[in-house]
Amino acid sequence: MAVALVTGANGFLGNYVCREILDRGYDVVRLSRGSTVEDEKASPLSAKPTASEICKIIDERQAAIVYHLAGTSQASDLEALYQANVFFAQSILSAAASAKSPPKVILIGSAAEYGRPVNSDMISRESDTCSPLSAYGISKLAQTHHGLAASEAGLCVTIARLFNPIGVGSPATTALGSFVRQIASMPTGGGILRTGSLHSTRDFIDVAEAASAIVRLSLLSDVQGKVYNVCAGAGVRLQDLVSQLIEVSGIAVQHQIESTRRGTSDIDTVIGSNDRLRSVGLDISKPDFRSVLEKMLSHERAIVRKS
Template identity: 35%
Template sequence: MTVLLFGASGYLGRAADEALRERGARVVRVGRAVPPDDGWVRHDLVRGGTGELVELLRAVEPRVVVNCTGQLDGTAAELVAANVTPTAALVNAIPQAVPSARLVALGSAAEYGRVPHGLSVAEDAVPDPVSAYGITKLASTLLVRDAVIAGRLDAVVLRIFNPIGADLPAGTVLGRAAQAMRVALRQGDDITLGPLGAYRDFVDVADVADAIADAALAPTAPEPVLNVGSGRAVAVRDVVAMLASVAGFQGRVIESGPAQPRSGAVTWIAADTTRVQRSLGWSPHQDLASSVRAVWQHA
């Protein structure tokens, strides 16, 4: 089984690479800038032409294409380029070059927008994103879903909720908190973050990687859109407190910073994971405490 993995050097891409290799897949890793190692191919899904992408797909002949590229923050134009253009390129090129290959794309809980407090959101909920990030991720999902409905593509979008764990980027709330705590522990300061009263569904990056591998290697086509989360909403303030305990940070956490534009308006989100359990047999195995420890130990 050959898997062509775009975004292999990123946070989710590295974890997916490891999970796929553990399952025995031959992974060909793709990036815009690649190390001088075997198993890497240079390609830019944003700037590369369709012809170049078709040539790459025909040369590798993957059974599965996994797209872990994407961008969390930026201008609307930057987010369209990073989150929509790569999906459109793959949706156009795969049927031409390797029509029997499966595409696994990564969506986001941000596609749902505001949901009723206390309820888990399922894939058939009407999406209503509240940020440019969520809008671009939803556009990407719709491109894939429509290609599946039209019979042009074997594909699945995994709607990832809030991934945490080892090597968490600083662009996330816990990544920022860990970075700020490391500085504060050296200098004896308090830390300042944005509002922490929202509830989020945190899922370990290793569990996300397993879901990607499950979707890639499933013998039959999964359902086209699947939630990947823990199924439980936790107050962000409580998780930051867990992180402070692990770090030994005893200063104050001051919540006077600006809210994050991509998610500040969403006060609650939790995944209904019924469909992914039914379609892939997937469920999370990592507990929140171990995920938070990994955030600190591998920050």
């Protein structure tokens, strides 16, 4: 059975990607930083993994693919941000290149790499010049450049540039994840939903569809050395999603906008083109938002009841 190594396997996207890989007959081994526990399905890494320790695991497990999903937008300082988003990725790439049988490497990028849209239609394309505005976006773009350089040197690397995944398990660090948790914690009589400005438009995608597209992309030939937007190609206003969320909640929710609450981006519109993804036979449809929101809310309410 072919083996896939996965970093960030316990994260939001990681859980869905692991399920998708398993469904396709791969044996999944989780790489976990800072862990001291090792079993058949997991390999511990040091807090700051080196290429040599990762290479040893690749060789021992005879990995065919490495999915590098680990990363953060919430680091305490710049050094921690670059350790998570750049140095770890570089160690993965160096390890893969040094392995006895170099595996494919899939790097997860971010829409934050683009910065403000440069096209009149407000759609971001892989051929656009990237000008990220945040330290997070800059660090993810640095990861992309390292990946493309490794590809030029002969390693099979593909970058999946992820837009805005939503679904059951969305972390509280995301706007929608935070809003769902607030409503899930309200009594049956309702309560106040506190948000910042909801004027932004984003390319939201179902995380399960995103995971499927990433795994299917990794199994294609002739995709190495390229960046692929993983997006639906359509924007939705955050205000509209919040209105739907309040509607499906079934309780009296008062919406209160607080100027002190701010998101992580000052960019109003973030929408990607999925033309390149579709050119290789892959497509991500616009989510059934009502269904997704109902599932997210039901999941969080179940957690609240158990607590």
